[in-house]
Amino acid sequence: MKLTYRVEEGARLGSLLWELGPGRRAISSAVLGGGIGPRSWVLNAQVVAGYARTDPVEHLAGLAPPGEGVGMMTAASVDRYVTAEDGGVRAVATVGLRVPTWAAAPEGAADPELAPMLGVAPPVGTINIMATLPVAMTDAALVNAVMTVTEAKTQALAEAGFAGTGTASDAVCVVVSAGGTEELFAGPRSTWGARLARAVHAAVRRGAEEWRPYDRESGNVGK
16 A cells, blocks of 8 residues: 655645556446456545545546455545454545444435535545455455445444545545455454454554544644
């Protein structure tokens, strides 16, 4: 994983890049390279608070290396990333909790602080999770892995005292091997799903506990 910086719109912004090389498959909800397929890199790029560009795919592609990969974005400071490992599974989370949100909110209960492009990058309110496992998985198990990541994230937020299941723009990427015997299951009671859940839970829990709330008097945001 490499941490680099760039200047954009007058702000110093960080990016985390994983260069995976050949022989890796991923599942992701990211706007760039989402879905299931072979991937050679993963990018988690910080953007300005209140991000309102209408070309996030092109924007991320311009920051990424060549080839097929996954591009996520967040307005949280990516240099405050948190890592956790469990039994060969590694999880890295960048945690922004400016606007924690319940998944099942009443209809019409839009938060006025969310960016106009809901689901892209509200102001400093995104949890991005990147997890790697040293085994191969079926497509169904990859979907199961995303469920496990989401459940572990929500458990961590509840234990850290946040009123929400996440934020409106959270993204996830799970990377596995592309060859070998495929695991059929990745639920929280399966061997690899349990390790994934513990790693994600530890990373998000620590990131949530370290989150600095918005200071309305100074105008500073948690990073």
